[in-house]
Amino acid sequence: MSNSSPDITIVGAGITGAAAAYRLSQLGVRAEVYETSLIPGGRMARFELSGVVFDHGAQFFTTRSSEFQSLVGDAANDGAAQVWTHGFGDTPDGYERWRGVPDMTALADWLLRKSEATVHLGESVEDLRHIDTPGIILTAPIPVSLSLATTSGFKPPSNILDQLESVEYKRTVAVLLVLNQQPLAMPPMGGIQLIDDPCLAFITDNQAKGVSSIPALTIHLSNEASLDLWDQPDEIIVEFALKKVGAHIGDVDAGDHSVTRWRYAGPVDVIPEFSVVWNEQPTLVMAGEAFNGPKVEGAFNSGIDAANKVVECVS
Ligand SMILES: Cc1cc2nc3c(=O)[nH]c(=O)nc-3n(C[C@H](O)[C@H](O)[C@H](O)COP(=O)(O)OP(=O)(O)OC[C@H]3O[C@@H](n4cnc5c(N)ncnc54)[C@H](O)[C@@H]3O)c2cc1C
Known part of the structure; x- marks a missing residue:
């Protein structure tokens, strides 16, 4: 060559x-x-x-x-x-x-x-x-x-x-939230994997994980919920994520947020x-x-x- x-x-x-x-x-x-x-x-x-x-x-x-x-x-x-x-x-x-x-x-x-x-x-x-x-x-x-x-x-x-x-590919909607205070019930290492949950697949506190300097959540909706909510406005998706995440880590006090629709989250x-x-x-x-x-x-x-x-x- x-x-x-x-x-x-x-x-x-x-x-x-x-x-x-x-x-x-x-x-x-x-x-x-x-x-x-x-x-x-x-x-x-x-x-x-x-x-x-x-x-x-x-x-x-x-x-x-x-x-x-x-x-x-x-x-x-x-x-x-x-x-x-x-x-x-x-x-x-x-x-x-x-x-x-x-x-x-x-x-x-x-x-x-x-x-x-x-x-x-x-x-x-x-x-x-x-x-x-x-x-x-x-x-x-x-x-x-x-x-x-x-x-x-x-x-x-x-x-x-x-x-x-x-x-074919599964979809994942990701909701990112900057928090005003630490979540109440997050494991110390900062990750929760939800294998059979119909609504959420993963919750990460990026501060506890060591990625961010202040509390900040990455929430991955389940593939089913992602498909259901794919075409909904961001505000509806954020409201859904806030409600569902509260059931796992307690109510969160969120500031800025962002929603991403990952079309290719993984092959079926x-x-x-x-x-x-x-x-x-x-x-x-x-x-x-x-x-x-x-x-x-x-x-x-x-x-x-x-x-x-x-x-x-x-x-
Ligand atoms: C929300 C989500 C959560 C996931 N969670 C996990 C997990 O916890 N653990 C795990 O193991 N896997 C997870 N995965 C899967 C994992 O991320 C992927 O399997 C892996 O990263 C795929 O890598 P890749 O290099 O094949 O593809 P990609 O990471 O998609 O890389 C392809 C690259 O090609 C670039 N590109 C595309 N078209 C062009 C072009 N025309 N010119 C130049 N560049 C181009 C893109 O910008 C991209 O950077 C997750 C995926 C998603 C979306």
């Missing part, structure tokens, strides 16, 4: 794209990463409201595979990750739940710095035909990547297309392969959390696989 120009382009600097960049660097391949947002992390997102920082999307990640465990250990040694808790129930279940430090964007940021890839933040890829590397890795949610590939004239063959089009079912490849010039690889395993760890594994495959194809 060439010494002067990048060999592989990665679209997206979430955990999938960052993992791919990291593996490419291990393989001695130069990568160029394009990211629409001004910060990396994708759905491992941060949000600032009135100067207060929130973990906005993913709240924690697991490290089940030995490769991810070892890498997250290295990130922790560099101060970019730490164990948040060993369980959200009354008694710890022993499994580590990790968080980024200072916030959830830190892991992707750390991987990108380690990879020494050229990263273009705030630059959206609109047409893949303008990219001149022999390989491209697409990491946005499948419908977004598929639309980009198709409008660029690189529609996948019908067997791959059918597979990609079959993936995943595609069995870790990533898919088509086309020859350029080779296209699609990867992300909807391949093989969902969530942050699944996305990481998919990014690693995509990097391995693209190098195999273009070498």
Whole structure:
């Protein structure tokens, strides 16, 4: 591969794209990463409201595979990750739940710095035909990547297309609240996971978690409630969240608020392969959390696989 120009382009600097960049660097391949947002992390997102920082999307990640465990250990040694808790129930279940430090964007940021890839933040890829590397890795949610590939004239063959089009995504509405005082009944580590609750899925106090300097709640509605309330005005959604959160942590005294509708919160079912490849010039690889395993760890594994495959194809 060439010494002067990048060999592989990665679209997206979430955990999938960052993992791919990291593996490419291990393989001695130069990568160029394009990211629409001004910060990396994708759905491992941060949000600032009135100067207060929130973990906005993913709240924690697991490290089940030995490769991810070892890498997250290295990130922790560099101060970019730490164990948040060993369980959200009354008694710890022993499994580590990790968080980024200072916030959830830190892991992707750390991987990108380690990879020494050229990263273009705030630059959206609109047409893949303008990219001149022999390989491209697409990491946005499948419908977004598929639309980009198709409008660029690189529609996948019908067997791959059918597979990609079959993936559906759950939605999550997130409500962010700046609080005027600490919530009454929040666990000291600052997280409540609600597995079977019909209304809420997660409540985080970003101050207790160590993300913000004052009490600030991230409330994720359940997928069912998110679907029901999706088209409602923000004020109705905030009222709903305040009422439901009160049942878990007592009434809260809220100031500023913000509502986000995450259209792609997670796949309903995943595609069995870790990533898919088509086309020859350029080779296209699609990867992300909807391949093989969902969530942050699944996305990481998919990014690693995509990097391995693209190098195999273009070498
Ligand atoms: C509300 C919510 C809560 C969640 N909670 C958890 C949790 O607690 N634990 C967990 O493990 N997982 C959780 N997840 C899932 C987890 O966040 C995702 O699985 C993971 O972050 C996906 O990473 P990714 O890199 O595949 O995709 P993304 O993070 O979406 O990254 C794709 C990136 O591509 C960029 N992009 C898209 N199009 C273009 C373009 N044309 N040009 C340039 N850039 C582009 C996007 O801006 C984005 O940054 C949650 C998700 C949401 C939304």
